[in-house]
Amino acid sequence: MAQQEQRMMADPYFSIDYQAQVNLCPLADGETVPDADTLEAEIPAPFKLISEVTRIDTNNARLLRNLDEHAADLVEIINLQSRKIDLVLSYVLAGKDNPEQRHHTLSLGGGGFTFVSQQPLAEGCSVRFKLFLPELSVAVYGYGQIQADRPADTEPTHYRCQFSALREQDRDALIRASLQLQAKQLKARAERRAQQDGPTAS
Template structure:
């Protein structure tokens, strides 16, 4: 599957965006893997284990297993809460933004300053469902003026002119791409449930 085939959803993820200077190049695949902070590796592995556990538990159906499923579910919730807290410590407010759209191939966000098309940025993405953090690199593929009437790129209220920046991932682990697919599907399923509920209420 080529990157353009991945769908994007309109949703706000917390991200950190750090543009590289002209003298800093995007690392190759081997250097990139060595550069990923250990905590981000742990977060990715925990999310993979959680998905495997969910598939395993779905095979249990007897009444005798309900207590075990409940216990394991509670332990998983505790781990997710702890993981979310630890990951939040990696969020840098100085370079924090919120996505307008995201997917497994690209994302967009609003910036108070323009980014040159073709420049490379170092990024951290913080997911809530599944709880995880992703470390990657991306290239700016488009940057256009955007008049935001409800708030600026960092969540402040008021009328402010921003720039809508579109990024395409240039270095991203395949496991992390899978996490982004799961996160996008979760957002899409949530929207579908909300629409179905609205139709039933009307």
């Protein structure tokens, strides 16, 4: 329990249980985690593009909320256009996925993510990561530090990647995605509960 409390204090960001695709590449000898300017220059163009599209979509959604009910058709057209762009970007980003470096998250949030690896990873090692959430129009490129995330008596297959270099707009996108996923999970849980309860007898 003390280890869990210590981890929660180190990571103040909300996390949600969710399986997403992530590429992990341990840094080679002599490589270091970049500073903010170097990271900005290093991020591949498709990751910057989807980040900008997501920012625009967020601003559009804010503006559309101020329109009255007569603008429903306009809202639908804009949403469809946004969906088409998301599909194209998802296809482009698929080319950035390396199957040999592919893992799947167990949970994720603004501070990092947990994942399973059948290959042992050194505690404290730095990695370059590419995190993909195409259904939420989020793709993040950054760096993290590996920590074991398991009970002491189990094999070291569960790890946590704590973010060490990440653009703030990408962290914000992950926080928004976590909240959206939580809302969807809570809605699905409520619907399942309603179906299980069934109609009340008269």
